Amino acid sequence: MATSIASLKVGERGIIEDISIDSIPLSLLEMGCLPGESVELLQKAPLKDPLYIRVNGSHLAIRTETASQILIIKE
Template identity: 55%
Template sequence: MATVIDLAYGQKGIIKDFSEHVLPIKLLELGCLPGNSVELVQIAPLNDPIYINLNGSHIAIRRSLAQLIELDIVEETQAP
């Protein structure tokens, strides 16, 4: 199962589920819910925290928390 830390820069995914059902309420309030999109924006120099775009909100989350968010990775298709 892919998680947020498996995304490449600029790659997007759709939140599928959570490895553990304990996520901070603040993340849920910001839209970290199944079916919503997430995009990897940047990773800090020591690989923690991870900067993501979550439904238009840019937030930084710890790597350990990013591992709990399971995704379906969106494959970008090129227009002919």
Template identity: 55%
Template sequence: MMTVANLKKGQKAIIGEMTSQDIPLKLLEMGCLPGNHVELIQIAPFRDPLYLNINDTYLSIRKETAKLINVELIEDE
């Protein structure tokens, strides 16, 4: 299963199914919901945290949290 933590810089994906028990509520409120698009914008030094664009909302999350968000890659258009 691929997660946000596996994305490479510039890759885009669609968030898959997840349970609200795994993801902090603040991420759900900011749009980290199944079916939304996510793009990895930047990776900080030492590979943590990750800077993401989720449906035009920019946020930074810890790699530990990113491993809980399942995604499906979007092929280049």
């Protein structure tokens, strides 16, 4: 069942299934946030924004709004 990065709990992983290219920054794509890559939620900020994730060996901070546009399949 597909869900989004924003719905992960800390420590959970998933495989990126689909990305809404029009609604996420190009820089995320350039850093390897692409379909088929594994993503792990490392930490949520105190107010739940931003989210800290590991994808393609990189640690990234992304907005919850952006994370909700990246569909994953939980591992």
